[in-house]
Amino acid sequence: MFNWGDRTYLMGVLNVTPDSFSDGGEFDTLADALAQARYLIAAGADILDIGGQSTRPGSAEISLQEELDRVVPIVQRLRDGQDAHPTIPISVDTTKAAVAKAAVAAGANIINDISAATFDPEMLPTVAQLGVPIILMHIRGTPQTMQQMTDYRDLIGEIYEFLASRIADAIAAGIKREKIIIDPGIGFAKTYQQNIEILRRLAEFRALGCPILVGPSRKSFIGHILDRPDPKQRVWGTGAACCGAIAFGADILRVHDVKEMRDVCRVADAIFRF
Template sequence: MIDPSLLTAGTQLYLRPIWFAESPVGLDGQTARMGGGLIWFQGYEVTARSGGVIQRHRVSVAEFDDWCAHLIAPLAERVAQLVRNIGAIRPPVALKDRMIRFDVPQVMGILNMTPDSFSDGGKNLGDPQAAADAGFAMAAAGAAIIDVGGESTRPRADKVWEGDEIARVVPVIERLAASGVPVSIDTRKAAVMEAALAAGAGLVNDVSALAHDPRSVEVVARAACPVVLMHSPSCGDDPHEGGVYQDALLDVYDALEGRIAACEAAGIARDRIIVDPGLGFGKSLADNLAIMNRLALFQGLGVPVLLGASRKRMIGALSNEAPADARLGGSLALAVRGVEQGAQMLRVHDVRESVQAVHIWRGLRDAALMAG
């Protein structure tokens, strides 16, 4: 148990929603709502970190105000902000003339224009129309956004010259955008961002959280477009390097909180920021499992959370080394687990199956809420 009266100003505090409720009906004063969505919960897990010591304590929503009353002012202010962040409605983001809402989970379809992606590299490389057709199919299957990338970010992948990357992605983006399909560009390079946005992309998805290329923050701020800030332990050529953590969950949270602050300071509006904890990037199986099991912690950042678990190595590690193209079951299990903890967007290879899983989850939630 954490005694709030003993916590000092140097303590870092985190809140994770726990004890999820099927419905808030009949539980007045005992539940809180997550992100303006379809999830209610009845308690908080409070984590306190100070001097390398980590403590956790669980408090019900009904008793939480009394617990907070014993905190010193700076910590009380921190906790109050976290509570506001967890409960705040996630405003929709605009991708050109399309609005993407986060009151229900959305699906982002992965379209790789690379020869060496771990999952589907080379499938559409060199054929922009075939790639666009694949994107159209994903949109028809229910993907809210098609995420186009021209450089593999698997471990030790070869770095791609920005001119080659632009040549790979722009013809595909132009075709998709011309038909009204919302498109994001998956890149770490400012020049590629500029070319993709000019071609019709409406969102930047950067595995380095805009830290790899010094110009990228300026490009996104000037474009006033939404951005996904993903955690990776390195902003160098290999985003998987490093990955040494005291506590992977808290360290990733701190890093994303810092990147949000840096982007806001550079002129990127908070309501255009989405975060991704970067599952599999410089993280061990134990790290990935910890992040998945406590994913709701990231709701304390107060921005939409994107989960990219599709076909990840952890699925193979837990299922007799299943190859990437045989990880659909594991991908869906992680997707549903993420949605249950508040993930507002899923980045996936298997769009039709993922959309169906989200629809079933939504049906179950609606039925539970109506039944009370």
């Protein structure tokens, strides 16, 4: 599916939620979600990441059925009928094994778990059985509590140890190493300075032997630097963060503004991937 190292891949964010931090409520109907999916694909997305549960700080958890009702129909429509895009890899952003199973049955290809499969003990065995790749992200606490859990003794060391442990657990559950992608969790239980440090030291995570995903898009640390409280005004700040992530070894960038970040990636790849 991917040739790691050849270029940077773009994961386009498709939040089918009413309350995501940047675009909540914009794509929470099937018609709007399909239109945005078409736009992201045309703009150059390599992967679509569909999420039905907001993970912004303080977001409320929804029921399993509500998440299924938000996610599965859009996956089905992207695989079948007039809206079908049979070749675009679809990732589903979920921490629930039941959602992962239903989404893959509907045509999804990748599971993106912000908890690194710690919220649901059935996630790793389920993904192993499904045979799809999984993205394991670092987090502390939950979206409701994570921003009160930013006190680290050794930020990079602790993130590294957490991800190493989750990789080992995934392999023990039957997931092949080549199907594991890691994410240091920009913005999840991290302060402004900690997000900057993660980007500066991103290359240290390469020793874990898995592709690295980074998700800086429109996040608050960029707003802090630029003094821009509106997430949609952080596009070019996101571009700078993406360029830095590529320079330090990112393989996938999870972004809202695919069209703009495609240009950023093409130039940064030409400079840093030689």
